[in-house]
Amino acid sequence: MKKVPPIMLWVLPLLSGLLFVAIWYGVRLGSGLQSWILPTPMEILEAAWRERARLLAAAGNTAWGAFGGFLLAAIMGFLTSLLLGVSKSLRSGLYPWLLVLQMTPVIVLTPIIVLWAGPGMPGIITVTWLISYFPIVVNTTQGLLSTDMNHVALFRMCNASRWQEMIYLRVPSAMPFFLAGLRIAATLAPIGAIFGEYMVGNSSGGSGGLGFLVYSYNTQIKIPALFATGLTSCLLGFVFVAAVALLNWAVLHQWHDSFERNEH
Amino acid sequence: MASSEPIVKFHAVSKRYGKGPLVLDGINLEMAPGDFVSFIGPSGCGKSTVLKLVAGLNPWTTGEVSVAGTTPRRARDRQAFIFQDATLLPWLTTQQNVELPLKLRGAPVPERVAKAREMLELVGLDKVSAYYPRQLSGGMKMRVSLARALTLAPQLLLLDEPFGALDEMTRFRLNEELLALRTNSSFTAMFVTHSVAEAVFLSNRIVVMSANPGRFHAEVRVDFPYPRRAELRERPEFQSKVNEVSHLLHQVEEAVRA
Numbered sequence: 001m002k003k004v005p006p007i008m009l010w011v012l013p014l015l016s017g018l019l020f021v022a023i024w025y026g027v028r029l030g031s032g033l034q035s036w037i038l039p040t041p042m043e044i045l046e047a048a049w050r051e052r053a054r055l056l057a058a059a060g061n062t063a064w065g066a067f068g069g070f071l072l073a074a075i076m077g078f079l080t081s082l083l084l085g086v087s088k089s090l091r092s093g094l095y096p097w098l099l100v101l102q103m104t105p106v107i108v109l110t111p112i113i114v115l116w117a118g119p120g121m122p123g124i125i126t127v128t129w130l131i132s133y134f135p136i137v138v139n140t141t142q143g144l145l146s147t148d149m150n151h152v153a154l155f156r157m158c159n160a161s162r163w164q165e166m167i168y169l170r171v172p173s174a175m176p177f178f179l180a181g182l183r184i185a186a187t188l189a190p191i192g193a194i195f196g197e198y199m200v201g202n203s204s205g206g207s208g209g210l211g212f213l214v215y216s217y218n219t220q221i222k223i224p225a226l227f228a229t230g231l232t233s234c235l236l237g238f239v240f241v242a243a244v245a246l247l248n249w250a251v252l253h254q255w256h257d258s259f260e261r262n263e264h
Numbered sequence: 265m266a267s268s269e270p271i272v273k274f275h276a277v278s279k280r281y282g283k284g285p286l287v288l289d290g291i292n293l294e295m296a297p298g299d300f301v302s303f304i305g306p307s308g309c310g311k312s313t314v315l316k317l318v319a320g321l322n323p324w325t326t327g328e329v330s331v332a333g334t335t336p337r338r339a340r341d342r343q344a345f346i347f348q349d350a351t352l353l354p355w356l357t358t359q360q361n362v363e364l365p366l367k368l369r370g371a372p373v374p375e376r377v378a379k380a381r382e383m384l385e386l387v388g389l390d391k392v393s394a395y396y397p398r399q400l401s402g403g404m405k406m407r408v409s410l411a412r413a414l415t416l417a418p419q420l421l422l423l424d425e426p427f428g429a430l431d432e433m434t435r436f437r438l439n440e441e442l443l444a445l446r447t448n449s450s451f452t453a454m455f456v457t458h459s460v461a462e463a464v465f466l467s468n469r470i471v472v473m474s475a476n477p478g479r480f481h482a483e484v485r486v487d488f489p490y491p492r493r494a495e496l497r498e499r500p501e502f503q504s505k506v507n508e509v510s511h512l513l514h515q516v517e518e519a520v521r522a
Contacts, residue, residue, distance in 0.1 A: 150351045153321055157345045158368045158416075168368070172355045255355045255396045 039224040047224035048231060054213065055232050062209035063236060065121060066193035069128020070240070073185055076129070077136030078178065084137070085144030085170060086162075102134040106192070110199045119200045124209070127196030132185035136178070143177025144170045176256055179248045186244040190237045210236070269333060270294040271420055271452050272318055277327035278477075279313055286477035287313050291327070293471070293480070295452060297419070302455045302463035302470045304509070306517050310478025311456045315422045318454060319345050332419065339420075344413035348425045350405035352397040352412075358384065359393035362412045369416070376415075383411035386445065403434040410442070414449055421451045428458060439465050440494055447491060460513065464505045465497060472509065474516040482512050 021041055028038050035043055084091045110127055117123040147170050155165045197211025210233050217226040253259040274293040280286050287310040295301055303311040316322040317329050320336030331339035352361045359380055366376035384390045387407040397405055406426060427435040439462055457463050463470045467486055474481040486505055496502050
C-alpha cells in the first residue's frame with residue numbers, strides 16, 4: 001500500500017465528514033423535510049446543549065453499567081478460557097453450550113434477564129456481560145491454544161509442570177488474543193448497556209441511562225434530542241475503545257511485533 | 265569423567281510417526297562424554313528426529329535409546345535443547361529469558377539473577393540484558409539462546425540447526441564462540457546442520473545420513489585438536505576434510521534422487 005502522510009490521517013476524515021454534513025443539509029433543504037423527521041446537525045447540537053444535564057447524567061449511568069458488564073465479561077471470559085485451554089474434554093463439553101448462549105438473540109434473553117435479575121443495574125450489567133463475553137472467550141481460548149510448539153518443547157525440556165507452562169507460557173502468549181477480544185467487547189459493552197436500559201425502562205432510583213433516554217425522547221417525539229442521544233452514545237463508545245487501546249498499548253508495546261516501528 | 269560409559273546410546277532404533285513411513289531405521293550410535301557429533305544429510309533424513317528422541321520429546325518405535333545410563337526423559341535435567349529459531353519468549357527481557365530455566369526449577373531469585381548475568385557476560389551480551397528479543401539481531405538472539413541453555417550446566421547439548429538462518433560471517437563467529445564456551449563448560453554436543461564446513465569445524469565425529477528411511481550412511485572422524493581457531497578453515501587439511509564429507513553427501517543425495 002502507498003504510504004499516507006500522517007497529517008492526512010486527520011485531514012481525510014475531516015473532509016469526508018464535511019462532505020457528509022453538506023449532503024445532509026442539502027437533503028434537508030431540498031426535500032423540505034421537517035426538523036422532527038430529519039434535524040440538521042446544528043439542531044442536534046442545540047438539542048444536545050439544551051439537554052446536557054440529562055444526557056451527561058444518563059451517559060454516566062450507562063458508563064457504569066457498561067463498565068460493570070465489561071469487567072465481568074473480561075474476568076469471566078478469561079477464567080472460562082483457562083478452563084477451555086487446559087483440557088480438551090472440557091473444551092468439547094462446554095463449547096457447544098457457549099455457542100447456544102451466543103446464538104440465542106439477546107433481544108429474547110433480555111426480558112428473561114430482567115425477570116430474574118430485576119430492573120436496574122443488575123439486569124443491565126447482565127445484558128452487557130452477555131453481549132461482550134463470547135468474543136473474549138473465543139479469542140483468549142484461541143490464544144491459549146496457539147502457543148509456539150518450540151516454546152512448549154522448551155518448557156518440556158526444562159521439566160516445567162503444566163501449571164508453570166500455563167502461567168509462564170500460555171497465558172502471556174495469549175495476551176494479544178485476550179486484548180483483541182477486549183477490543184471487540186469494548187465496542188459491544190456500551191451497546192449492550194444501552195440496549196439493556198432500553199428494555200428495562202427506567203432504572204432504579206429514577207435516573208435512567210442513555211437507553212432510557214432513547215425510549216423517553218422517542219415517545220415524546222423529541223427527535224433532535226434522540227439524535228443527540230445517539231451522538232452521546234457514540235462518544236461513550238469511543239471512550240471505551242480508547243481505554244482498551246491504551247491498555248493494549250501498555251501491555252504490548254514493549255515486546256509485541258504489532259508495535260514494531262517501521263524502519264525499513 | 266569417572267566412567268567411559270556412553271552418554272548417548274542408540275541400539276537398533278527405528279522411528280515412525282503414527283502409521284507413516286519409517287523415518288529412522290536401524291540406528292546405532294554410541295557417544296562418549298566430550299564428543300561433538302554432527303549429523304548431516306538431505307532433508308527428510310530424520311536428523312532432527314534423532315535429537316528429539318534423545319530429548320525425550322518424541323518416543324521411538326523399536327530399539328533402545330538411553331541417555332546417561334537412563335531414559336531420555338529421566339535424563340532431561342542433564343540436557344539442553346537449542347532450536348533453529350532462538351525460541352526466546354518475546355515478552356521477557358534478555359535477562360529474564362536467560363533466567364527462565366532456573367526460574368522453572370525454582371531457584372532462588374538472587375541465584376538465578378547472578379547466574380543469568382554470568383552467562384550473558386560469557387556470550388558478550390551483558391550490555392543488552394534489559395532489551396526485549398525483538399530489539400536483538402539474529403546472531404544476538406542465538407547467543408542468548410546459548411546462554412539460556414548453559415545456565416543449567418548441561419552435560420549434553422542438543423543443537424538443531426541453530427545457525428541455519430544466520431549469514432555466513434555471523435555463523436562462523438558463533439561456531440568459534442560455541443567451541444570457546446566448551447572450554448568452560450565441557451558439554452557433549454549433538455549438532456544438526458546443513459553446512460559441511462560448519463560440521464567439520466565443530467565436530468570430532470560427523471555422521472552422514474541417507475533419507476527414506478533415515479539411516480547412518482557413514483561416519484567421518486575429524487581429528488583436529490581442540491581448541492580450534494578460525495585459521496583452521498584456511499588450512500588444506502581442513503579443506504580436504506570438507507571435500508571428503510561433501511563427497512559422501514553427494515553419494516547420499518544421488519541415492520535419494522535415484
